[in-house]
Amino acid sequence: MQDAKEEAKDEMKGEKKESNEKKETWKDFIYNPTTGEFLGRTASSWGLILLFYFVFYGFLAGMFSLTMFVMLKTLDENVPRYQDRVANPGLVIRPHAAEILFNSSDPSNYNQYVQELHNLLHQYNDSIQERNDLCLVGEYTEQNNEHIKKVCQFKRSMLRQCSGLPDTSFGYAEGKPCIIIKMNRNSSLCRLDKMFFPYYGKKAHPDYVQPLVAVKLLLTRDDYNIEQTVECKVEGSDVRNNDDRDKFQGRVTFRVKVSE
Secondary structure, three states, X not given: OHHHHHHHHHHHHHHHHHHHHHHHHXXXXXXXXXXXXXXXXXXHHHHHHHHHHHHHHHHXXXXXXXXXXXXXXXXXXXXXXXXXXXXXXXXXXXXOOOEEEEEOOOHHHHHHHHHHXXXXXHHHOHHHHXXXXXXXXXXOOOOOOOOOOXXXXXXXXXXXXXXXXXXXXXXXXXXXXEEEEEEOOOOOOOOOOHHXXXXXXXXXOOOOOOOEEEEEOOOOHHHOOOOEEEEEEOOOOOOOOOOOOOOOEOEEEEEEEEEO
């Protein structure tokens, strides 16, 4: 019986000894005062590793900076270097909606469309455009030698019934809505009057405003509650506007449904 107790005591002592040895091992791994190692490495070893990564990542950063510097030097600040994706003009409409649905007798149905048109045409207000230049109709406004390019006037009042001036509802209140069509600012296309082109880019031409086309849909009551599909195209001898693979190239399609 006594022998069994002594064996149990010996086992407990052995377990305590092993536990203490493990604690000392972990302490030595974190910091060994005898060898001066921290996490298994001496100060000189850590220094060499940090120096290696500093040089390695510094080299990568330098290569990246040099590549970006060389690439930016090849770019024109005014004209995109690659324009393959805009070889043909893109068209967008305002209000910005594929489906324009509203009740002409309920202003809350079309107020969002009207407000969007007013917001778009604010920069075309006659008072603002009168600060710009009167350009010669039918002639390109070439300004290659000018640092800051002048801007040709495009007054809001030129849109007449769709200017939002004589009719602030743009025809929505009478069920004959106006749609504004914009062409992307492709610097190599001049499909509207030449005086608004060329476009020299956002930096050189900061106050440039795109010429607009307004369409007023003269719908009658017979057209109400019927979804009307409208397609607008850019016409030109070298413009593609009938590619079934890209229905937005050189054209825009939208639907209108008016009720009362």
